[in-house]
Amino acid sequence: MNDDHKPAFERDVAIAEPGLVGARWWNRALQDEAAAMSRRSAMRNLLVGAGVLGAVAACGVGIVASVQPDTEERLQASLAAQRLYGWNLGARDRALLYEGFALQLQVPSMLSSLIVDTLPHTWGHLHDRTLFEAPAAMPTANLAEENVPFVPLSDQLRAMVTPAMRRAFDVGVAVASLFRGRTPAAGLVVDLPGPESVAFAAGAASVLEPVFGIANWPHPLGVVPAHLTLAAVAHHQPEFQRGREERPRPALPCFVLDRNRLADAVDHQTRFDNRYMASLPSAAALRGGGVYRLLYVVATASNLPELDDLNDDMVDLTRAGIAVSSLALDAFSLALSDGRVYYGGDPSTHESFWSHYPWAPAAPEAIDAWQVNAIPRSYHPARRATLFSRAAPPAGFATVPLVVAGASVLGVAFDRRGSWNRSSGSWGGG
Amino acid sequence: MSFTHSIFALELCLQLVPGDPLRPTLQRLIEQHPAWSTPKDKWRLYREVSQLLTSRLGYAISGCWDFFDDDQRALSDFNMWSGGMTTLEGARRTASGIADPYRGDHRYMTFTMSLLLQHGTPSERAFAHACNIAEVDLWKRATFAHLLNCIGMISFASVKSDVIYLIPRDDTFGLTAEDLRAPKFEYLRPLG
Numbered sequence: 001m002n003d004d005h006k007p008a009f010e011r012d013v014a015i016a017e018p019g020l021v022g023a024r025w026w027n028r029a030l031q032d033e034a035a036a037m038s039r040r041s042a043m044r045n046l047l048v049g050a051g052v053l054g055a056v057a058a059c060g061v062g063i064v065a066s067v068q069p070d071t072e073e074r075l076q077a078s079l080a081a082q083r084l085y086g087w088n089l090g091a092r093d094r095a096l097l098y099e100g101f102a103l104q105l106q107v108p109s110m111l112s113s114l115i116v117d118t119l120p121h122t123w124g125h126l127h128d129r130t131l132f133e134a135p136a137a138m139p140t141a142n143l144a145e146e147n148v149p150f151v152p153l154s155d156q157l158r159a160m161v162t163p164a165m166r167r168a169f170d171v172g173v174a175v176a177s178l179f180r181g182r183t184p185a186a187g188l189v190v191d192l193p194g195p196e197s198v199a200f201a202a203g204a205a206s207v208l209e210p211v212f213g214i215a216n217w218p219h220p221l222g223v224v225p226a227h228l229t230l231a232a233v234a235h236h237q238p239e240f241q242r243g244r245e246e247r248p249r250p251a252l253p254c255f256v257l258d259r260n261r262l263a264d265a266v267d268h269q270t271r272f273d274n275r276y277m278a279s280l281p282s283a284a285a286l287r288g289g290g291v292y293r294l295l296y297v298v299a300t301a302s303n304l305p306e307l308d309d310l311n312d313d314m315v316d317l318t319r320a321g322i323a324v325s326s327l328a329l330d331a332f333s334l335a336l337s338d339g340r341v342y343y344g345g346d347p348s349t350h351e352s353f354w355s356h357y358p359w360a361p362a363a364p365e366a367i368d369a370w371q372v373n374a375i376p377r378s379y380h381p382a383r384r385a386t387l388f389s390r391a392a393p394p395a396g397f398a399t400v401p402l403v404v405a406g407a408s409v410l411g412v413a414f415d416r417r418g419s420w421n422r423s424s425g426s427w428g429g430g
Numbered sequence: 431m432s433f434t435h436s437i438f439a440l441e442l443c444l445q446l447v448p449g450d451p452l453r454p455t456l457q458r459l460i461e462q463h464p465a466w467s468t469p470k471d472k473w474r475l476y477r478e479v480s481q482l483l484t485s486r487l488g489y490a491i492s493g494c495w496d497f498f499d500d501d502q503r504a505l506s507d508f509n510m511w512s513g514g515m516t517t518l519e520g521a522r523r524t525a526s527g528i529a530d531p532y533r534g535d536h537r538y539m540t541f542t543m544s545l546l547l548q549h550g551t552p553s554e555r556a557f558a559h560a561c562n563i564a565e566v567d568l569w570k571r572a573t574f575a576h577l578l579n580c581i582g583m584i585s586f587a588s589v590k591s592d593v594i595y596l597i598p599r600d601d602t603f604g605l606t607a608e609d610l611r612a613p614k615f616e617y618l619r620p621l622g
Binding site for chain 1: 457461464467469473477515516518520521522525542548552580586587588589590591593594595596597599600602
């Protein structure tokens with residue numbers, strides 16, 4: 001076996017001419033191994049040549065058995081595997097890909113306070129900080145075949161903002177302005193793509209308390225781009241920090257979910273299944289905080305009804321007397337007069353939100369936002385058969401296939417499967 | 431018989447941008463890589479080279495890559511790529527001077543790497559899988575970016591030999607557009 005720390009490569013050619021600079025190295029350890037294999041092969045050929053023909057078939061089986069690894073695949077919960085072997089297990093050499101306007105974090109040290117800055121005062125008992133634990137998490141075990149040094153997620157994390165995030169933030173600010181100084185006894189469930197949910201919550205954070213319900217970690221091959229959600233949190237960390245300090249207490253909750261959490265079919269051969277199922281607090285937990293209504297926030301009305309994993313909770317909440325309504329972001333739009341975002345698209349229609357959601361008195365001068373009448377507001381969750389019921393999640397949901405040999409965990413199957421059984425071939429050209 | 435081999439080779443031709451540290455950085459990486467090195471040192475070298483090249487793919491005008499897991503082909507191709515360095519085949523023998531970009535005059539560099547891999551090891555198989563690229567995508571910058579990114583998955587304990595070279599070493603020996611039209615560079619494909 002080769003030792004990664006032992007010099008094995010020896011340079012045999014080095015060229016430094018004005019027109020070219022280059023070098024070639026040989027791995028002496030492998031050369032020795034190849035020579036030893038040649039000698040063994042020669043001896044085996046000699047034996048066969050000596051007439052041990054009857055043993056050829058059995059010998060062939062023996063060779064196959066010794067070459068085939070004595071391994072099996074074992075499914076493990078993805079998040080548990082990430083906590084154990086590192087956030088990027090099986091793909092330590094892969095980089096996270098960002099979209100939008102991604103920047104190196106200006107103050108990376110702020111990341112260490114991410115957990116505190118997003119911790120709710122009022123609703124802390126319902127807050128899931130899983131996502132925020134990822135940047136600094138260190139593995140406690142190593143995969144036997146892992147040969148790339150571990151680098152914490154914080155080293156690859158960027159702050160990111162996209163046009164969709166900017167819009168969601170502006171709507172969050174507008175919603176906060178509606179809730180400021182009112183007590184509508186309502187909580188929000190924001191179910192937008194992760195970065196937009198985060199931006200919305202950041203925009204509303206001066207009034208509504210963000211309560212995160214994002215229970216997965218990023219992975220370079222993840223089907224859910226959780227790193228983008230985290231990058232959005234990093235971008236909006238100052239708003240979360242400021243909101244936490246300035247918000248009145250107790251505050252109404254803004255439950256933050258990632259709508260990409262149930263990503264479509266996962267090919268475990270090539271992708272890491274970092275999906276998760278969300279849940280909502282019970283009616284008793286909501287009432288305990290003075291919440292009797294839920295506003296389910298989606299991008300457009302076409303995103304209704306709720307995602308599959310929330311169906312049971314929504315129905316149970318409704319039956320337990322929690323009124324559920326829906327709010328689409330496209331009910332808010334930019335006013336030409338001042339460039340800000342309002343309900344109905346104008347300062348004069350903004351307050352009519354409370355006519356449409358009659359949980360608090362509207363300003364008497366408010367003009368009805370007829371522009372948004374086509375967007376459904378009433379919402380009646382109905383029980384339906386879903387693929388993503390927590391009682392019976394789909395087989396293999398949020399799991400990673402690990403390759404195990406005896407007591408040793410070698411690696412992740414997607415790193416290996418698909419290549420071993422493929423016939424030899426070649427690609428490219430030259 | 432001894433173990434069999436696979437080969438991965440990649441060459442990029444990039445425009446030399448005055449003041450850009452790409453060429454001198456690559457030169458330094460090659461010249462300063464020790465005569466004796468560990469697989470980890472090698473991994474770091476190729477990782478650094480790959481990241482540098484990826485960051486400048488916008489300046490790449492042509493390139494070539496291949497992966498073969500046929501033993502004979504791997505061995506003969508590796509000799510061919512090595513020969514490209516030892517015979518100075520692509521390098522200029524005389525200076526071409528400094529380009530004048532304001533007159534549409536440019537200089538170019540090529541960077542070449544070739545790895546002779548031990549066939550059948552987990553990292554070689556995983557890398558082979560990564561090289562399974564659709565025909566229509568073979569000569570796209572995105573594919574080169576993907577391949578450069580995937581070099582990180584190679585365990586250099588399974589690499590038998592590697593050759594790496596840069597043309598030119600000196601700025602005044604950059605390749606001209608006319609040089610690149612010579613038959614010896616026909617294997618370089620325009621990138622999409």
